[in-house]
Amino acid sequence: MEACLTVKGPDGQLVPGYGWVFPAGNGIVNVGVGALSTMRNFSQLNLNTMLDSYMAQVGPAWGLGTFVDRPKAWRLPMHVECRSGPGWVAVGDAAGLVNPFNGEGIDYALESGRHVAELFVAGPGTVHAAYDALVRREYDPFFATARRFAWVIGRPRLLRFLLGIALSTGFTMELVLDIMANLIDTERRTLAGTLLDIGGRALSPLDPILMRTQESAPSELRARIDASR
Ligand SMILES: Cc1cc2nc3c(=O)[nH]c(=O)nc-3n(C[C@H](O)[C@H](O)[C@H](O)COP(=O)(O)OP(=O)(O)OC[C@H]3O[C@@H](n4cnc5c(N)ncnc54)[C@H](O)[C@@H]3O)c2cc1C
Numbered sequence: 001m002e003a004c005l006t007v008k009g010p011d012g013q014l015v016p017g018y019g020w021v022f023p024a025g026n027g028i029v030n031v032g033v034g035a036l037s038t039m040r041n042f043s044q045l046n047l048n049t050m051l052d053s054y055m056a057q058v059g060p061a062w063g064l065g066t067f068v069d070r071p072k073a074w075r076l077p078m079h080v081e082c083r084s085g086p087g088w089v090a091v092g093d094a095a096g097l098v099n100p101f102n103g104e105g106i107d108y109a110l111e112s113g114r115h116v117a118e119l120f121v122a123g124p125g126t127v128h129a130a131y132d133a134l135v136r137r138e139y140d141p142f143f144a145t146a147r148r149f150a151w152v153i154g155r156p157r158l159l160r161f162l163l164g165i166a167l168s169t170g171f172t173m174e175l176v177l178d179i180m181a182n183l184i185d186t187e188r189r190t191l192a193g194t195l196l197d198i199g200g201r202a203l204s205p206l207d208p209i210l211m212r213t214q215e216s217a218p219s220e221l222r223a224r225i226d227a228s229r
Pocket of ligand 1: 075076091092093104109
């Protein structure tokens with residue numbers, strides 16, 4: 001699999017997001033791009049053009065041919081306020097459990113489903129309150145920090161600056177990967193965990209701006225995704 005953090009838009013500017021290519025069997029590959037809707041000028045970004053630009057970048061190395069299917073676009077839910085109530089709980093994407101650093105949601109979907117099953121076995125009558133407490137404790141702090149960071153890298157200059165640091169050495173690349181993929185050992189004090197804590201606290205004043213961005217984004221985004229299908 002190849003993942004690229006330096007995907008450029010048609011204007012040659014870095015886009016906060018990433019591109020991927022992986023083999024899907026029978027000589028077919030899955031190729032795609034993702035971008036953060038919190039980036040500056042997101043309304044002017046055309047995902048089809050961004051995909052073309054990424055395919056031009058990786059096409060020769062992968063020997064890419066023509067599309068076997070029409071490209072499709074989808075929105076990843078990265079924040080959901082109401083995740084459970086009496087008689088119901090939401091897991092995975094329905095609960096907004098998608099890592100804003102990298103768009104990963106498969107492991108969170110499986111984990112949250114397992115938590116609900118275990119809580120149900122332990123006490124069917126208290127699942128919703130127990131699950132709500134567990135998500136707030138185990139997931140919300142990391143996701144909140146990641147959303148703040150996603151807003152920051154939506155500014156092109158900051159993105160260039162931070163990418164310059166992140167990709168400068170093997171050590172920083174591994175550190176950034178640990179933070180982005182939430183591979184942080186919570187049992188002991190690590191550099192990745194400390195940086196995440198400090199970053200989260202330093203960026204917390206951004207929360208009111210983030211709330212406004214989230215309130216205005218969904219309808220605009222849905223219209224843009226429908227238009228690109
Ligand atoms: C392009 C793309 C690339 C991604 N890449 C990665 C990646 O590399 N790594 C990663 O970890 N995550 C990735 N994700 C995110 C990941 O796919 C999701 O976070 C994950 O699949 C969420 O699992 P889920 O079970 O919550 O939801 P889903 O996988 O969406 O499952 C929900 C299911 O419910 C079904 N459904 C919906 N409505 C109804 C209904 N009314 N009745 C019955 N069934 C219904 C749907 O058809 C679907 O099968 C990617 C997402 C996208 C869009």
